[in-house]
Amino acid sequence: MxxxxxxxxxxxxxxxxxxxxxxxxxxxxxxxxxxxxxxxxxxxxxxxxxxxxxxxxxxxxxxxxxxxxxxxxxxxxxxxxxxxxxxxxxxxxxxxxxxxxxxxxxxxxxxxxxxxxxxxxxxxxxxxxxxxxxxxxxxxxxxxxxxxxxxxxxxxxxxxxxxxxxxxxxxxxxxxxxxxxxxxxxxxxxxxxxxxxxxxxxxxxxxxxxxxxxAHHVVPPADATRIGARLAEILGVPPTRDAVAGVPVDRVLGAQAQVRAELLAAPDPRRWGAEVVASTMPFHPxxxxxxxxxxxxxxxxxxxxGDVDVLVGTNSDDWRMFPVLGGFIDQVTDEALAGPAEVFGSWSVEAFGLPAGTAVPAYRDAHPGSSSGDVLAEVLTDWWVRVPALRLADAHAPFPGATFAYEFAWPSPAFDGRLGACHALEIPFVFDTLDLGRAQMMGGALGESPPQQLADVVHGAWVRFAATGDPGWPPYDLERRATMRLDTTPSVLEDPYARERALWAGIR
CATH class of the missing domain: 3.40.50.1820 (Alpha/Beta hydrolase fold, catalytic domain)
Known part of the structure; x- marks a missing residue:
């Protein structure tokens, strides 16, 4: 109709x-x-x-x-x-x-x-x-x-x-x-x-x-200017908006890909700017x-x-998907993990601002038996999303708008289980579309029998939050830091990432 x-x-x-x-x-x-x-x-x-x-x-x-x-x-x-x-x-x-x-x-x-x-x-x-x-x-x-x-x-x-x-x-x-x-x-x-x-x-x-x-990943204007100038140079036009606008779209996309490839190939991606983020997202806010x-x-x-209600969270193994699908999780060595970023680039914890001498032992202690690639995956998760989420919750909690935190923890069975609770895996649970299979974002990571009861919980919480401002668990404050762990058996944790907050204190 x-x-x-x-x-x-x-x-x-x-x-x-x-x-x-x-x-x-x-x-x-x-x-x-x-x-x-x-x-x-x-x-x-x-x-x-x-x-x-x-x-x-x-x-x-x-x-x-x-x-x-x-x-x-x-x-x-x-x-x-x-x-x-x-x-x-x-x-x-x-x-x-x-x-x-x-x-x-x-x-x-x-x-x-x-x-x-x-x-x-x-x-x-x-x-x-x-x-x-x-x-x-x-x-x-x-x-x-x-x-x-x-x-x-x-x-x-x-x-x-x-x-x-x-x-x-x-x-x-x-x-x-x-x-x-x-x-x-x-x-x-x-x-x-x-x-x-x-x-x-x-x-x-x-x-x-x-x-x-x-609310962390923005690029300083000097770094963005340098990236924009390189795009114009590849296109062979002056670094002006009108000049770039006159270039066909497919050529701009090609130049954009070349800029990204050059950043990824740099021995130390920090040479393009203060943030490693520029190595994989050259064009962002x-x-x-x-x-x-x-x-x-x-x-x-x-x-x-400060008057806006905020629900913020990550997945347990969020950024692990990228080293697994990129094929380098098994190639990261102990030497690279603890070595200088100038030599090992973003395989080194120092590329993310962490002191290798204290950070690597701390991660190994928190994740016994992990390979160097596993540790790097944890560092990537923390730098890209987990620590920014914790800091956003901390920053917003003192204001009138409510603050809530979550962690999505159900692990994907795909790729022999190596993805864990990876980036974007929560999306079909949020939209309650598990039955669409591969005809949706992340459908190939769900396996044959994803838990509908978890989709009921996650989707229901998102709907309740939109309707009432309360997803169904305690708000986040600076004392308890209550965080809902969304898995087949949901549970509320108190300050589950105190170690990570301390480890990354003072590091942007």
Missing amino acids: TTIVRTSAGPVRGRTTDGVSTFLGLPYAAPPVGRHRLRPPQPVQPWTGIRDATVLGPEPPQPQFGASDPSGLVFDPAVPGDDCLNLNVWTPEPAAAGLPVMVWIPGGQFEFSSGGSYDGSRFARDGVVCVTINWRTGADGFLYLGPGDDGANLGLLDQVAALTWVREEIGAFGGDPDRVTVFGESAGAMSIGVLLSMPSAEGLFRRVILQSGA VVDGDVVPGVPIDRVAAGAS
């Missing part, structure tokens, strides 16, 4: 099945092409007639990645196209009013973005209006060319434009614009950590859920002094978004 909803730009036609109305490919900004290329998002132009919203819209320029991935872990059914700043809506009743709203910001290393890879129908089944968005990534979203560049952090501005659309339009789909929860994973969660600190995002959401990402006025975690600690 078809369903028509009227938006301010014109009416749209969706499809209703089993009590859920779905609207796909709704534009929240004008196509970022022509004079809008590499520029902030512009308003949608109204249309005449009824716009079809029964098929996914195109996604922003990005490397081809998704359904053909041999690991079976990723899923991307969309295709690139001009009208790529679009979103998808699932609602239980467009004619309703006051339903809680959840807006999903997908991850992808700030290199990929596919809102169409996620099915929000189970949220709608449970009384939530669910929205998934596309946003610009890579150089299209995060090229920075130095002071005075008027196009910094376009990907974040896309997210703000999408959230502004939600505030203005979601009432027509049954949602309450004052009950918006923004949730996301990896780069999506890191984006949310930045949104918490951005003046232009203030008032666009009431709650946030950050899955394996927080930059502290430009305008869109992002300061380091997000510092602004949160000073009270930014």
